[in-house]
Structure formats: structure tokens, C-alpha cells
Amino acid sequence: MYNIFFFSLNSYAVVPEDFLYEDALGVICKEGSPLQEDLRYCLSRGYLESDHELNREYKKRMKKLKLIKKKKLLSSQKNWLKRRENKCTSEYELAEGGHEAPIYLLDCYVQEKEERINFLKNYR
Template sequence: MNVIGKLFILNLLFISLNSYAVTPEDFLYPDALEVECKDGSPMQEDLMYCVSGSYLDSDKKLNIEYKKRMKLLKGTKKEKLLESQRLWLKNRKYKCICEYSAAAGGHEAPIYLIDCYAQENYKRVKFFSVHDKFHRTLILSGFCFLKIAKISLNSSFFPKPIKR
């Protein structure tokens, strides 16, 4: 088979994989937040309730954090966040589909998929909060530096200028 034929087949495979990708919503237990999660249970249904609940919770938290930031930002910073979020969503999708594919055919495949999405959502929420703390620290450290500089300039440590 020539190179063009191989590229055609590879492209066809890529298009077919992207045309239908599984999502957590394909397997979620929508009432998972109303049912108590039985941690440690090996039962398929219990595991599905736990990961479904975790995903729904993480998705809700992520949406709140993202919307909060979008309201605060303006102009290019808002565009950068939107671009970053779109890229993150693609990466999350491909990472979790790979985990699902590794277990394809098994009963645990949906559990891996939903759990992967939930864990990635929680990581993104944590990223947002760490970014906030860093930003606040940066602002505070700049403020403290200015205060120290002002105190130092007004102190007797520096000689007073001579008036002529």
C-alpha cells in the first residue's frame, strides 16, 4: 500500500473516532446526588453511583469557578481563558477516552471514563484556586514592597537632601 493510501486510511480512522466519542453523560446515573455513595463496595451499581455523583459534583464546581472568572475578566484575559478552557476540554476528552478504550468491553469501562472526567474536573477547579492564591499573593507582595519602600524612604536611614 502506498503512502497516500495509508494516510487516507489513517485520516478515515481519525475522523471516525472523532465522529462518535463517548461522554460521561452516556453512562451517568442522573439521580446519583440523591443516592448515598457506598464507598468500598465492589458492586457495579454502587461504583456507578459513586463516580456519577463525583462527576456531577465536580462538573457543578467547575462551572461555578469558570463562570466566576469569566465575569471578572475583560478583553484579552477573557479571550485567553476561553482559549485555555477549550484546549483543556479537548485534552480532558482525549485523556479520558483513552482510559475508557483501555478497558473497552469490560464492565468497568464506564466507571473509568466517568471517574477520569471527575478527577480532571477537580484538578481544573484546584488549578483555578491555586491561580487565585498566586495572584493574590503577588498583589499583596507588591503592596508590601511598596509599603517597605515608602517607610524606608521616610526613615532616618537615608540622609535627608540638603536644601540650598
């Protein structure tokens, strides 16, 4: 007879898409509102806009680079994605249990993407 034990070490990854308002681009953001729903709409909008800009900037930069620089940028991008996920997940976990956790997660992703966009614009 065999005993089978199942256990999990946080097997569920927290991703911003779990908390996004998909219609955020069609809603006017209420800047400065203290309401969590408004904050999430603003952050969702920022997330979706920065995601679009990041992808556009990355593609534009890759078109202009020579092969060696493309490989370096690709490697850098992969490392950045891992660091971003770890950092933002950590911020979410610090607020776990609170209603602010999704806001911290989305805000982290938006800030990280904006920094990466600036990095890509200056990458030569």
C-alpha cells in the first residue's frame, strides 16, 4: 500500500491580468481619486498603454540593431522580465490580505515598464 501526499509551495503565480479592468482604455481615469476601483482603472489603463508602448519600442529597437546587439538585448529582456516578475510579486505579497495588494502589483508593473521603455529608447 502506498500513501500519496500532495503539497504546493505557492504554485499559483500572481499576474497583473488577474486584476486588470479590460475596458480601462475606454473609461476616463479619475486621477487623484481615493477609491480603489478608480485607482485600479487608472492603473489598468497605465498598464495597457505601457504594455503597448513597450512592445512597440522593443520591436522598433530590434529592427535597428545588428545581430550581436539583438542577442544582447534579447538576453537583457529575458532577465528583466524575470526580475520584474519577482519584484512585483514580492510587492503584492507584502500587502497580501489587504485590498491594496492588486493596486501595488499593477503599480509596480506600470513603473517597471515605464523604466524599461526609457531604457529601450536609449539602447544603442
